[in-house]
Amino acid sequence: AQSVTQLDSQVPVFEEAPVELRCNYSSSVSVYLFWYVQYPNQGLQLLLKYLSGSTLVKGINGFEAEFNKSQTSFHLRKPSVHISDTAEYFCAVGPRQAGTALIFGKGTTLSVSS
Amino acid sequence: GAVVSQHPSRVICKSGTSVKIECRSLDFQATTMFWYRQFPKQSLMLMATSNEGSKATYEQGVEKDKFLINHASLTLSTLTVTSAHPEDSSFYICSAHDRGGGYTFGSGTRLTVV
Numbered sequence: 199a200q201s202v203t204q205l206d207s208q209v210p211v212f213e214e215a216p217v218e219l220r221c222n223y224s225s226s227v228s229v230y231l232f233w234y235v236q237y238p239n240q241g242l243q244l245l246l247k248y249l250s251g252s253t254l255v256k257g258i259n260g261f262e263a264e265f266n267k268s269q270t271s272f273h274l275r276k277p278s279v280h281i282s283d284t285a286e287y288f289c290a291v292g293p294r295q296a297g298t299a300l301i302f303g304k305g306t307t308l309s310v311s312s
Numbered sequence: 313g314a315v316v317s318q319h320p321s322r323v324i325c326k327s328g329t330s331v332k333i334e335c336r337s338l339d340f341q342a343t344t345m346f347w348y349r350q351f352p353k354q355s356l357m358l359m360a361t362s363n364e365g366s367k368a369t370y371e372q373g374v375e376k377d378k379f380l381i382n383h384a385s386l387t388l389s390t391l392t393v394t395s396a397h398p399e400d401s402s403f404y405i406c407s408a409h410d411r412g413g414g415y416t417f418g419s420g421t422r423l424t425v426v
Contacts, residue, residue, distance in 0.1 A: 200345050232414065239387065241405055241419040242356075252425055284400070292415065298363065299346040300407070304355045 200225040200291045204303035213281055218304045219274040221289035231272040232290040232300065233263055237275065242288065259283070259308055284310045314340050314410030318418025325396055325425055333391045333421045337407030341386035342408035346415075347379075351405040359404075362389045396425040 205220040221228065231248050236243040246257025253265040263274045272289060288308055290300040315338040325331050335345060343364050360370045360381050368381035378400075380392040389408075393400050406418040409415040 230413065234417070239403075239420070239422060242407075242413060242417040247414050284340075290415075296409065297344045297363070299358045299361055301358070302355045 200227075200293060202289050202291050202299045202301055204289050204305035204306050205278070205285075206306050207304065208309065211279055213310055213312050215277050216277050217283075217308065218310065219287050219289075221272045221303060222269050223272065223289070223291045225270075225291060225293065228294045230292045230294060231263075232292065233260060233261070233274050234288045234290060235255065235259075235274070236286045236288065236305075237294045240302065245274070245287075274299045278305060279308070279310045281310050281312060283308060288300065313396055314408075314412070314416040315417045316342075316406060316408050316416045318406050318421060321419060322422045323424070325423070326400050327425055328395055330392055330394045331423060333393075333404055333406075333423075334419050335389045335391070335408075335417075337387045340367050340408075340411050342389070343386060344409055345383060345389040346369055346407040347381060347389075348407065350420075351404060352403075356405060359391075364384045372419045375390060394421065396423070400423045 201224045203222045232247045233245040238254050246255045248265045257261045261276050286305050287305040294301045317336045318379040339349045343411045345362040350356050359374045362368045362381045364382040364394045370376045405420045410416040
């Protein structure tokens with residue numbers, strides 16, 4: 199079975215500051231890792247994903263994440279945030295097996311203020 | 313990129329009636345689709361896995377007679393909430409495996425039962 203722990207439920211930051219949203223996972227099998235963003239009353243938009251290869255993954259909107267197998271982490275980072283980055287962010291894990299659903303963390307609310 | 317279309321985006325229904333939510337993969341075939349439920353300020357909880365041409369697999373605690381899932385074609389899965397009650401009010405989101413090894417999500421349906 200897989201599980202995902204997002205270590206911070208809320209992260210308040212000022213505009214143009216760097217941010218890191220932390221995610222740890224647990225799994226007995228190899229997994230794919232994802233970060234999604236959700237704006238109010240909307241579905242999920244994929245920010246980035248790690249399937250294989252380079253452990254540093256670059257996504258949309260200037261976000262990146264690093265897969266660390268030894269620490270079972272997949273933290274999301276952005277060097278300079280904007281007001282428009284205010285949203286809910288979800289880390290998710292999916293086993294490398296067709297037909298299997300993603301398991302989500304509880305989410306982190308990123309609040310960017312001026 | 314892969315697109316999953318979900319309709320309706322919002323629906324208000326009277327207690328005791330049934331509501332159908334559709335989820336279509338527009339430019340790819342989705343053998344498997346997933347249905348999630350999201351309560352306010354909470355994460356996505358997997359309800360069921362929908363497989364084309366066969367019965368859905370429900371997660372523990374999800375009433376299969378209340379949440380009817382049909383996956384009649386490779387591009388369409390439906391979730392019907394039968395005899396809806398106010399406690400069924402929630403945000404429902406579908407998802408499908410896409411061609412790139414990831415998961416594409418619909419835009420969600422906000423169900424309000426009055």
